[in-house]
Amino acid sequence: MSYLRVVGVRLTHSSLLYSFPSSQYKNPILLHLSQLGDYPFTKLHFRYFIQPENMQSFSPYPKITFKPVMQTPSPSPDPHRLTFTVQSTARRYHSLHSNPTVSTTVPSAGKVALQQQNTTGTDNNNNNKNNNDNITVVNNRNMLDLNLIPVNKLPKPLTNTSPAANNSSTLRVAYQGLPGAYSETAAGKAYPECKPIPCNNSELAFQSVELWIADRAVLPVENSLGGSVHRNYDLLLRHRLHIVGEIQISFRHCLLALPGVRTEHIKRVISHPQALAQCELTLNKLGFGFNHVVREAVADTAGAAEHVAANNLRDTAAIASPRAAEIYNLNILAESIQDDSSCVTRFMMLAREPVVARTDRPYKTSIVFAQDRGTTVLYKVLSAFEFRNIRLLKIESRPNLNRPVRVVNDVNVGTAKHFEYMFYVDFEASMADVRAQNAMAEVQEFTSFLRVLGSYPMDVNPTWGG
Numbered sequence: 001m002s003y004l005r006v007v008g009v010r011l012t013h014s015s016l017l018y019s020f021p022s023s024q025y026k027n028p029i030l031l032h033l034s035q036l037g038d039y040p041f042t043k044l045h046f047r048y049f050i051q052p053e054n055m056q057s058f059s060p061y062p063k064i065t066f067k068p069v070m071q072t073p074s075p076s077p078d079p080h081r082l083t084f085t086v087q088s089t090a091r092r093y094h095s096l097h098s099n100p101t102v103s104t105t106v107p108s109a110g111k112v113a114l115q116q117q118n119t120t121g122t123d124n125n126n127n128n129k130n131n132n133d134n135i136t137v138v139n140n141r142n143m144l145d146l147n148l149i150p151v152n153k154l155p156k157p158l159t160n161t162s163p164a165a166n167n168s169s170t171l172r173v174a175y176q177g178l179p180g181a182y183s184e185t186a187a188g189k190a191y192p193e194c195k196p197i198p199c200n201n202s203e204l205a206f207q208s209v210e211l212w213i214a215d216r217a218v219l220p221v222e223n224s225l226g227g228s229v230h231r232n233y234d235l236l237l238r239h240r241l242h243i244v245g246e247i248q249i250s251f252r253h254c255l256l257a258l259p260g261v262r263t264e265h266i267k268r269v270i271s272h273p274q275a276l277a278q279c280e281l282t283l284n285k286l287g288f289g290f291n292h293v294v295r296e297a298v299a300d301t302a303g304a305a306e307h308v309a310a311n312n313l314r315d316t317a318a319i320a321s322p323r324a325a326e327i328y329n330l331n332i333l334a335e336s337i338q339d340d341s342s343c344v345t346r347f348m349m350l351a352r353e354p355v356v357a358r359t360d361r362p363y364k365t366s367i368v369f370a371q372d373r374g375t376t377v378l379y380k381v382l383s384a385f386e387f388r389n390i391r392l393l394k395i396e397s398r399p400n401l402n403r404p405v406r407v408v409n410d411v412n413v414g415t416a417k418h419f420e421y422m423f424y425v426d427f428e429a430s431m432a433d434v435r436a437q438n439a440m441a442e443v444q445e446f447t448s449f450l451r452v453l454g455s456y457p458m459d460v461n462p463t464w465g466g
């Protein structure tokens with residue numbers, strides 16, 4: 001019998017999930033939780049899940065309630081990965097000390113080590129390095145939302161879940177969309193030689209990094225014409241990934257249709273909402289006016305192209321890349337149809353660990369904050385940066401999903417419902433810069449919630465992305 005010992009954990013959330021390839025261990029597995037001390041764990045769940053190649057679904061198995069030492073059900077099924085989650089009542093950051101001997105072998109990107117040991121229970125420190133090679137640590141709150149997939153449709157298990165992904169040639173980079181999507185191009189520009197991992201939606205891209213199925217995610221955050229990608233702003237708050245970089249790319253959008261289809265046949269144009277927004281005026285000029293050609297938003301540009309091709313839609317065109325035209329065998333009806341030729345999309349690069357902020361090159365820091373007594377805090381926060389000559393690059397407000405509305409009783413005015421916001425601010429300074437540190441100390445005084453989403457090198461050389 002083998003068992004795993006949890007030797008240290010830092011909780012940054014109400015639940016943590018650890019995952020590792022079950023094939024690495026003999027069954028049954030004993031989980032030894034003694035090192036966790038009296039941490040306020042409420043529940044421990046075991047579940048097995050299968051790691052699908054395209055991130056679409058996971059298979060949760062039954063829960064087991066918490067005991068200090070636990071054994072997996074025997075015989076256990078033979079899924080590709082075995083995971084367990086630890087739920088805590090704690091809300092804020094906590095840390096537990098790792099066993100020092102073992103912590104030296106903890107993967108650099110991880111806060112947790114799971115150690116495989118022999119049945120006698122003696123530590124096998126000589127083997128720590130190898131033992132930890134296939135360990136993954138993930139943090140996820142929404143596992144139960146994920147759907148089941150039939151076992152016979154399961155992809156192969158990961159062969160390498162090592163967190164030591166410094167070599168960009170081995171990086172697995174999650175992006176939203178199908179092959180041929182602009183985000184795939186962005187992933188390749190951000191991490192040349194990476195293995196791009198297509199995800200059905202942005203949330204899965206976030207989850208795949210948290211689950212150590214991917215090493216990074218590259219997601220669009222804003223476009224100079226289409227504005228912010230609100231969904232990705234909201235997801236930044238719902239997940240614990242760090243922004244570790246940005247990349248800016250200009251794309252030349254094309255209008256794609258099935259071979260033989262001419263402009264006058266088109267009754268519908270489909271694409272990602274950003275692409276539709278970026279081509280609106282040009283589409284009108286080309287004769288695809290709203291009055292006779294419907295616009296329809298879909299998840300991504302390559303998905304739009306694939307939809308036209310797969311369903312043989314002769315009355316529908318897709319706005320997508322020339323590469324998507326090639327992949328899905330479509331013709332290019334019109335090229336470079338974006339309304340502004342200098343239109344730029346900014347993508348963020350996300351990772352489980354932050355980069356170390358430096359001051360020897362231009363850095364950007366992204367923060368998000370809220371104030372539970374309304375929006376008047378905004379000018380104070382902004383002046384904290386202005387006072388220190390720190391340039392603000394972007395400000396975005398989103399509904400505060402934890403508390404969307406605040407009821408205000410004013411004797412003179414009556415009762416009003418005020419909307420509550422989360423403010424996202426990008427400023428031009430590194431967190432290693434003392435001006436930024438002082439500004440943040442001040443901001444903290446005015447805000448009820450403050451989080452640094454990342455301090456990362458600025459992309460000062462936007463490129464063309466085909």
Ligand SMILES: O=C(O)C(=O)Cc1ccccc1
Nearest residue numbers: 181182183272274275300301
């Ligand atoms: O749908 C895609 O291909 C994306 O990657 C999102 C997107 C859409 C339009 C411009 C830039 C990124």
